[in-house]
Amino acid sequence: xxxxxxxxxxxxxxxxxxxxxxxxxxxxxxxxxxxxxxxxxxxxxxxxxxxxxxxxxxxxxxxxxxxxxxxxxxxxxxxxxxxxxxxxxxxxxxxxxxxxxxxxxxxxxxxxxxxxxxxxxxxxxxxxxxxxxxxxxxxxxxxxxxxxxxxxxxxxxxxxxxxxxxxxxxxxxxxxxxxxxxxxxxxxxxxxxxxxxxxxxxxxxxxxxxxxxxxxxxxxxxxxxxxxxxxxxxxxxxxxxxxxxxxxxxxxxxxxxxxxxxxxxxxxxxxxxxxx
Amino acid sequence: xxxxxxxxxxxxxxxxxxxxxxxxxxxxxxxxxxxxxxxxxxxxxxxxxxxxxxxxxxxxxxxxxxxxxxxxxxxxxxxxxxxxxxxxxxxxxxxxxxxxxxxxxxxxxxxxxxxxxxxxxxxxxxxxxxxxxxxxxxxxxxxxxxxxxxxxxxxxxxxxxxxxxxxxxxxxxxxxxxxxxxxxxxxxxxxxxxxxxxxxxxxxxxxxxxxxxxxxxxxxxxxxxxxxxxxxxxxxxxxxxxxxxxxxxxxxxxxxxxxxxxxxxxxxxxxxxxxxxxxxxxxxxxxxxxxxxxxxxxxxxxxxxxxxxxx
Ligand SMILES: Cc1ncc(C[n+]2csc(CCOP(=O)(O)OP(=O)(O)O)c2C)c(N)n1
Ligand SMILES: [Mg+2]
Numbered sequence: 001x002x003x004x005x006x007x008x009x010x011x012x013x014x015x016x017x018x019x020x021x022x023x024x025x026x027x028x029x030x031x032x033x034x035x036x037x038x039x040x041x042x043x044x045x046x047x048x049x050x051x052x053x054x055x056x057x058x059x060x061x062x063x064x065x066x067x068x069x070x071x072x073x074x075x076x077x078x079x080x081x082x083x084x085x086x087x088x089x090x091x092x093x094x095x096x097x098x099x100x101x102x103x104x105x106x107x108x109x110x111x112x113x114x115x116x117x118x119x120x121x122x123x124x125x126x127x128x129x130x131x132x133x134x135x136x137x138x139x140x141x142x143x144x145x146x147x148x149x150x151x152x153x154x155x156x157x158x159x160x161x162x163x164x165x166x167x168x169x170x171x172x173x174x175x176x177x178x179x180x181x182x183x184x185x186x187x188x189x190x191x192x193x194x195x196x197x198x199x200x201x202x203x204x205x206x207x208x209x210x211x212x213x214x215x216x217x218x219x220x221x222x223x224x225x226x227x228x229x230x231x232x233x234x235x236x237x238x239x240x241x242x243x244x245x246x247x248x249x250x251x252x253x254x255x256x257x258x259x260x261x262x263x264x265x266x267x268x269x270x271x272x273x274x275x276x
Numbered sequence: 277x278x279x280x281x282x283x284x285x286x287x288x289x290x291x292x293x294x295x296x297x298x299x300x301x302x303x304x305x306x307x308x309x310x311x312x313x314x315x316x317x318x319x320x321x322x323x324x325x326x327x328x329x330x331x332x333x334x335x336x337x338x339x340x341x342x343x344x345x346x347x348x349x350x351x352x353x354x355x356x357x358x359x360x361x362x363x364x365x366x367x368x369x370x371x372x373x374x375x376x377x378x379x380x381x382x383x384x385x386x387x388x389x390x391x392x393x394x395x396x397x398x399x400x401x402x403x404x405x406x407x408x409x410x411x412x413x414x415x416x417x418x419x420x421x422x423x424x425x426x427x428x429x430x431x432x433x434x435x436x437x438x439x440x441x442x443x444x445x446x447x448x449x450x451x452x453x454x455x456x457x458x459x460x461x462x463x464x465x466x467x468x469x470x471x472x473x474x475x476x477x478x479x480x481x482x483x484x485x486x487x488x489x490x491x492x493x494x495x496x497x498x499x500x501x502x503x504x505x506x507x508x509x510x511x512x513x514x515x516x517x518x519x520x521x522x523x524x525x526x527x528x529x530x531x532x533x534x535x536x537x538x539x540x541x542x543x544x545x546x547x548x549x550x551x552x553x554x555x556x557x558x559x560x561x562x563x564x565x566x567x568x569x570x571x572x573x574x575x576x577x578x579x580x581x582x583x584x585x586x587x
Contacts, residue, residue, distance in 0.1 A: 028392075071396065096392040098563035104394035119396025120358065121332050151309060154331035184309045185317075185329060191309055192331030256312075 002220050006049070010216050012276060013083070014044040018245045019272050020079035024092040026265030031095070034242035034255035036076035038180040039068075039147060041214050042238060043080040046145060050223060055085035058112040062140045065131050067116040069124020070149035070178060071105035072257075078102045078111065086113035122155025124148060125175060129165050132173040132233075143227070146175040151183025154192045159204065165233035166205030173233040174226045178213065180242035184256050201235040213238025245272060277464055277487070277498075279480050282448035285441040286384040288423035290315025293352065296431050297323045303431060304351040306341045308334050313443075314354045314384045338364040341379045342371035350378055350431060356385040357399025357440055361406060372436045373411040380430050386416065386440035387527030388555075388569060389477055393443070394562035400555050403475075404532030406438045407505050414505040415458060416440040418479035421450035426502060429458050440476060444565060447480040449500075459503045461511040465490075467497035470583045471515035471522045475501045475534040478527045478574055485579035494587065504534050512541045521549035521586035525579055527569065530554040549586045553579060 002010070018040050025031035047053070051064040068077050075095060082089045087101070094100040101110045105119025115131070118124050128146035135142055148158060165173055177197065185191050194200070201208045207229050209222040219238065226234035242256075243249030246268040249258065297303045297319060305316050307329040320327040330337045334355055341351035353360070360383035372379045383399065390397040406412045415430060415437060417423035423441060430437040437458070449464070456462065461473075465486050474482035479500050486496040497519050499511055515522055522542060524535040535552030542550045555572045569575060 096394070096562040098561065098567045100562055103562040104392055105396045107394075107396075117396075119394065120363070151332050154309070154333045156333060156335060183332065184313070185307065185311045191329050192333070 002217050007217055010044055010048055013048050014040050015272055015275055016083055017044055017079045019269050020083060020092060021076045022246060022265050022269055024075045024079055024095050026260045026262055027093050028095050030259045031075055032072040032257050033249045033260060035070055035073045037244045037246060038178050038240040038242050039073050039076050041216050042176055042219060043076055045216050045219055047080050047084045058086055062142050064142045065115045065144045067124040067128040067146040068106055069118050069146055070152055071118030074106050081113040121152040122157045125158050125161040128173060129161050129170060132170045133168060143172050143174055148177055150177055150179045150188045150194060153194055162204040169231045170233045171229040171231055175235050177237045178240055179237050180240040182242040186253060197237060205232060207232045207234045210237040213240035214244055277483055279483055280448045282446050283420040284443060284445050285417055285420055285423035286315050288420045289382055289427055289441050290318060292424045292427035293319045296428060297326055302349045304344055304349050306337045306351050306353045308332060308337045308355045310355060316354055334359045334363040335367050338367040339371055342377050345377040345379045352380045352382045354382045356397060357383040357402045358397060361399060361402035369409050373409050376411055378434055380437045380439060382439045384441045385443045387477060388560050388565050389442040389444050391565040392562045395559040398560045400529045402440060403504050403528050407532055411436055413437045413458060415503050416476035417502055418476060418500055419446055419448045419450055421448055421452050421454060422456055422502060425456045429456055433458050442477045446477045449479055449483055459506050459508060461508040462500040464500055465496055465498040467495040468519055469495040469587055471497040471519045473499045473501050473522060473538055474525045475504055476527055478525055481576050481579060482525055484576045488580050489583055501534055504537055507537045509541050512538055516545060516548045523551045523579060523582050525553045528554055530557055551582050553582060
């Protein structure tokens with residue numbers, strides 16, 4: 001359970017991450033706004049409460065691990081890691097620029113705190129399975145988290161990983177689907193309907209939970225349930241809004257990768273600041 | 277040989293597909309949830325019955341394309357170069373090249389052209405990968421005009437073709453009525469001292485290098501090897517005979533691309549002096565296109581210097 005003061009603190013943190021994410025993308029002028037803003041609450045909860053990590057020792061053995069399989073949402077994770085103290089906030093201004101440590105898609109060799117390189121969709125969940133298995137072999141009692149997109153879920157490799165995780169009883173694997181109902185060419189329903197997404201994961205042998213992906217307390221309660229699992233991997237479906245919190249982007253079909261002018265960003269950031 | 281501001285070649289792809297479909301109901305596009313980026317959205321709107329979108333599922337896209345082709349349809353499976361040459365690779369070998377099906381693999385984001393999208397999205401190995409697969413044809417158009425024509429040539433050609441396009445604008449060199457034949461290099465300049473052979477998006481650098489060298493009194497033969505496989509061996513043999521040295525230039529890994537293909541001909545015929553310019557067997561990064569090329573010596577100055585040093 002999260003206390004009321006803790007929740008207030010986390011909500012403020014989420015707001016800061018959202019603002020930094022917008023500033024980061026606006027500084028470059030273009031970026032994956034939609035999918036970055038839809039994962040802010042889950043990243044806040046993981047990095048500011050759930051995960052056992054040490055920003056001063058990002059490679060600490062036995063830490064909790066995250067694979068952001070939808071690697072195009074890097075800007076949100078970079079903002080989270082910077083605010084959590086993994087690296088200086090000025091790094092955010094270098095996003096996607098020559099020589100940067102914060103490339104367009106997550107890169108474990110460049111950014112402190114990034115546990116796995118991603119960018120080509122559909123591959124992260126398999127890597128998370130390998131990580132969870134390795135931790136079990138090494139007798140660690142940490143958790144491996146993974147975040148996949150709903151469009152990304154189209155990739156068949158996810159379902160290969162789903163069977164593997166179930167076969168190997170990876171109970172310390174907790175995955176999230178960022179179910180924002182949009183992919184690149186349109187709505188998930190129109191491009192490739194996921195249908196009964198909960199039922200799909202359940203038949204693959206997973207514990208399945210579902211909640212509002214922008215409600216930190218409710219995500220936390222689902223993670224607590226997932227942590228009780230003793231023989232099944234866990235999928236938490238997060239109902240989210242692509243572009244959440246920025247009026248210019250929220251739920252727009254064009255919000256996948258968009259141009260963001262300084263004025264547009266400032267307007268959205270001013271709105272967010274009012275919420276603080 | 278005049279360089280003008282140009283457009284991304286992926287736009288030529290989208291436009292050529294409209295013209296093709298207007299004249300042939302067998303032309304299909306199989307999209308992988310990046311139709312917006314690969315410029316096939318107008319096609320999907322104007323020819324909804326000749327369009328499918330499989331979602332983010334490249335392996336399935338290729339299989340669906342192969343199946344469509346078994347009944348005489350001509351599918352263009354459309355994605356980015358990294359995914360087209362690697363994610364669906366074994367499927368291409370088993371379901372298209374081996375059974376000789378008439379499937380085109382049409383890919384945007386070739387080489388460093390996705391620039392700040394970073395290494396994960398820069399297809400720098402595609403030509404080398406496809407060179408090693410029997411029955412595959414590889415076409416890398418240099419500009420908007422040639423891309424438009426070569427897409428149409430690929431549709432007419434019976435068999436697997438890999439088409440490589442650019443994300444960003446590249447300078448235009450050709451005129452809209454220039455003609456192209458798959459497998460046949462274009463001689464853009466006649467010369468007797470040195471031959472520069474280019475493929476794809478960096479041809480404009482070959483043009484500028486040629487102009488610079490000619491100003492300095494060096495006679496340059498410039499070839500656009502838009503088809504890397506089957507390589508126009510005749511054109512290479514002629515270059516060996518007519519000039520004293522050959523330099524190849526490509527926005528692709530130095531291993532197994534255009535340079536390697538030309539080197540095979542040069543080596544087996546006793547050849548001439550020879551140098552390759554290309555990506556130095558290293559991944560790119562999120563950075564501007566010109567910055568990435570310069571980091572690998574793919575610049576006009578380096579082409580000029582390399583040519584001079586060999587003479
Ligand atoms: C294998 C692969 N195919 C295609 C792409 C191009 N791409 C990048 S993001 C994206 C859409 C992702 O949709 P979704 O998973 O729903 O992410 P979100 O809505 O959270 O941005 C696509 C098709 C890719 N990165 N990797
Ligand atoms: Mg989505």
